Amino acid sequence: MSDANTVDRFETLIQGQIDGVISDAEAQELKDLLAADASLAEHAEAYHQMVGLVKGMPLQDPSADFTNRVMAAIPQPEMSAASLAARSAGRAADRASTARGSFFGTRFRLAYAFSAVAMLAVAAIFVFQLADFDPQGATGTIVSTPDAVQEVTVGSAELIISPTETGRQIQAIVPLDLILDIEVTGTLASEEFALSAERPLGLPGRDEAYVIRLTGSGDMMTTLRSELGEIAKKSIEIK
Amino acid sequence: MKSRTDATDAEIVQECLAGDRNAFGVLVDRHKRVIFNVALQMLKNRDDAEDAAQCVFIRAYERLGSYKPEYKFFSWIYRMTVNESLNRIRGRRETTELHESMLVSQPEEATKATTDADLEDRIGEAMMDLTPEDRALILLRHYQEMPYRDLGYVFEIPIKTVKSRLFTARRRLCEICRQRGITPTGGLA
Numbered sequence: 001m002s003d004a005n006t007v008d009r010f011e012t013l014i015q016g017q018i019d020g021v022i023s024d025a026e027a028q029e030l031k032d033l034l035a036a037d038a039s040l041a042e043h044a045e046a047y048h049q050m051v052g053l054v055k056g057m058p059l060q061d062p063s064a065d066f067t068n069r070v071m072a073a074i075p076q077p078e079m080s081a082a083s084l085a086a087r088s089a090g091r092a093a094d095r096a097s098t099a100r101g102s103f104f105g106t107r108f109r110l111a112y113a114f115s116a117v118a119m120l121a122v123a124a125i126f127v128f129q130l131a132d133f134d135p136q137g138a139t140g141t142i143v144s145t146p147d148a149v150q151e152v153t154v155g156s157a158e159l160i161i162s163p164t165e166t167g168r169q170i171q172a173i174v175p176l177d178l179i180l181d182i183e184v185t186g187t188l189a190s191e192e193f194a195l196s197a198e199r200p201l202g203l204p205g206r207d208e209a210y211v212i213r214l215t216g217s218g219d220m221m222t223t224l225r226s227e228l229g230e231i232a233k234k235s236i237e238i239k
Numbered sequence: 240m241k242s243r244t245d246a247t248d249a250e251i252v253q254e255c256l257a258g259d260r261n262a263f264g265v266l267v268d269r270h271k272r273v274i275f276n277v278a279l280q281m282l283k284n285r286d287d288a289e290d291a292a293q294c295v296f297i298r299a300y301e302r303l304g305s306y307k308p309e310y311k312f313f314s315w316i317y318r319m320t321v322n323e324s325l326n327r328i329r330g331r332r333e334t335t336e337l338h339e340s341m342l343v344s345q346p347e348e349a350t351k352a353t354t355d356a357d358l359e360d361r362i363g364e365a366m367m368d369l370t371p372e373d374r375a376l377i378l379l380r381h382y383q384e385m386p387y388r389d390l391g392y393v394f395e396i397p398i399k400t401v402k403s404r405l406f407t408a409r410r411r412l413c414e415i416c417r418q419r420g421i422t423p424t425g426g427l428a
Contacts, residue, residue, distance in 0.1 A: 004403060011402035015387075043406070046413045053362040054381040062275040062289050067267045070293055074263065074300040 248312035281324035373408035
């Protein structure tokens with residue numbers, strides 16, 4: 001049978017012929033190619049017939065309610081990253097005025113916006129606010145559930161932030177089945193910072209790397225990265 | 240003003256990203272048939288294919304923010320479909336044998352129709368003897384007329400490999416047709 005380059009060229013030429021975009025010179029080249037190689041000529045004949053058959057092959061339709069089921073399963077608008085970001089921005093200014101001091105010890109607030117999706121695509125939003133942040137254990141209550149769906153199936157969650165970041169991104173492994181987005185805002189040494197994380201893959205039930213984006217001044221970023229390394233691993237109970 | 244149904248996929252994606260969730264329904268309606276059939280060709284099971292297609296659309300919606308319009312939207316979701324289907328195939332036990340009732344069923348009337356329609360049905364059945372990847376490749380190339388470049392993106396292989404795989408897949412399909420005695424006028428066999 002023909003070598004890879006011949007096959008490649010044949011494929012290009014015959015496809016051009018089918019698509020009607022082949023030049024006269026290419027048509028002649030194809031003709032010569034087929035004349036020189038009987039197996040290619042046979043293939044070309046079968047090709048044309050098969051393309052016709054495949055094109056005419058009846059496609060089946062999905063269920064009539066397919067679109068409705070998809071639309072019912074996709075997250076509600078309130079769960080979108082954009083809306084979460086907007087909410088977070090609103091909270092950030094207020095939070096920045098009240099949260100002062102060092103990263104540990106004094107009042108420090110983190111706000112986690114968790115978008116949760118159950119396996120059956122039942123969705124819920126929890127705004128998880130932690131006051132008096134304690135590095136030895138972060139426990140808090142759901143303080144706002146504006147659009148929450150009633151069902152809570154997660155009992156605990158784990159946030160692992162690796163200090164092996166580069167630049168202004170930190171890779172964080174967050175093995176939470178149900179979390180889609182995380183937002184953290186606050187201040188460190190009187191400087192505002194913000195973290196946000198987006199789950200790159202949407203399906204629940206997978207351990208995936210989040211990319212956490214940090215914004216803030218250069219000095220603060222250095223400190224923050226160090227402190228985040230201390231946080232490293234923390235269990236968060238969702239009550 | 241351009242109606243939503245006239246809008247390009249890229250325009251609708253922008254509407255979705257701007258917060259119009261319902262716009263996504265247009266994309267689902269537009270692509271569900273081929274997505275479903277690609278999954279069906281690969282999974283051989285209607286329920287699995289429908290479930291896979293649904294997962295693909297849900298994931299696509301969740302990932303719209305990361306979609307980069309270097310490739311067409313449908314190439315992007317076809318890639319997800321191929322990956323989703325392959326993941327499901329890998330998840331199946333090798334010993335699992337599909338019951339006849341689970342196999343892709345063609346509409347009864349189609350088998351009673353004209354000779355051409357019969358041939359089309361039979362080539363559909365013959366395609367089931369190809370590998371899942373080859374079935375999807377042939378379907379996307381020859382039914383959806385997807386360009387080589389997009390096929391390369393969907394299957395994550397170089398264009399040259401796309402061509403050689405297509406060549407091999409078609410040759411294999413020809414052989415299967417011969418074995419099954421599928422002989423259209425002029426004869427595949």
